[in-house]
Amino acid sequence: GTPADNSSAPVVELEDVTFGYASTPVVRNVSLRIDAGEYVAVVGPNGSGKSTLMRLVLGLLRPDQGTARTFGELAHDFDDGSRIGYVAQRSGAEREMPITVREVVKMGRFPHVRFGLLSAEDWRIVDRALETVGMGSFADRRITQLSGGQRQRAFIARALAGEADLLVLDEPTVGVDAESVEAFYALLESLNDSGITVLLVEHDLGAVTDHAERVVCLDGGIRFDGDSEAFLESEALVEAFGLTTRPGSDRR
Numbered sequence: 570g571t572p573a574d575n576s577s578a579p580v581v582e583l584e585d586v587t588f589g590y591a592s593t594p595v596v597r598n599v600s601l602r603i604d605a606g607e608y609v610a611v612v613g614p615n616g617s618g619k620s621t622l623m624r625l626v627l628g629l630l631r632p633d634q635g636t637a638r639t640f641g642e643l644a645h646d647f648d649d650g651s652r653i654g655y656v657a658q659r660s661g662a663e664r665e666m667p668i669t670v671r672e673v674v675k676m677g678r679f680p681h682v683r684f685g686l687l688s689a690e691d692w693r694i695v696d697r698a699l700e701t702v703g704m705g706s707f708a709d710r711r712i713t714q715l716s717g718g719q720r721q722r723a724f725i726a727r728a729l730a731g732e733a734d735l736l737v738l739d740e741p742t743v744g745v746d747a748e749s750v751e752a753f754y755a756l757l758e759s760l761n762d763s764g765i766t767v768l769l770v771e772h773d774l775g776a777v778t779d780h781a782e783r784v785v786c787l788d789g790g791i792r793f794d795g796d797s798e799a800f801l802e803s804e805a806l807v808e809a810f811g812l813t814t815r816p817g818s819d820r821r
């Protein structure tokens with residue numbers, strides 16, 4: 570249908586969302602509003618419902634109770650998939666596909682073109698996306714030949730080619746070598762500076778507190794939601810992670 574004018578709606582709006590795979594809810598009474606341009610990190614112990622929450626935001630799961638909206642529409646009905654770019658923890662599917670980086674990024678254009686036929690302008694958008702993530706010179710490489718960090722950049726480029734204005738990333742730097750991790754976060758920050766909303770699940774608290782403005786700490790329900798400086802002083806940090814010292818404080 571014709572999208573309503575939801576330009577002022579929050580990018581993500583969860584209202585009292587409860588969800589369980591079986592009888593026990595793993596996400597409980599979560600209310601969360603994310604506005605355009607925010608950079609939000611979701612943290613929490615293993616099994617605390619972070620990936621489930623992302624699936625609810627992506628509309629892959631429907632809440633048992635409450636409502637999940639993206640761009641003002643119910644998440645599971647939201648059909649403009651290209652506005653939301655999803656970067657999974659090493660997805661796996663691409664390992665089977667011996668296709669080039671440019672072909673992966675091209676897929677980002679599919680919601681915008683008919684029959685998979687790209688115009689010259691579409692190809693320019695693809696190449697611009699590759700440049701933006703610093704992968705221009707790898708366009709003709711096979712995706713299977715890339716390092717973990719390069720591959721994640723390629724998936725971000727695919728989202729940019731689709732003109733995503735929300736990036737959802739679920740532990741994107743697992744398996745990425747240490748030097749590339751910082752560059753990856755620098756890229757996310759510059760995309761956020763350009764107006765893209767970032768919703769990131771991250772296990773590395775140092776990365777979270779260095780880069781995210783806002784931290785949501787989940788343990789079934791939301792234990793903390795506020796700025797990252799306050800998170801470092803919070804009980805939630807101790808309760809969720811058993812940490813009493815500032816993450817990264819021993820770094821040089």
Ligand code: ADP
Pocket residue numbers: 590591595613614615616617618619620621622
């Ligand atoms: P996190 O991302 O914080 O580690 P998850 O959202 O993956 O947490 O998992 C939350 C809980 O839901 C865990 O107990 C997990 O075992 C369970 N769970 C996750 N995915 C499924 C699934 N597809 N089917 C059944 N249970 C699941």
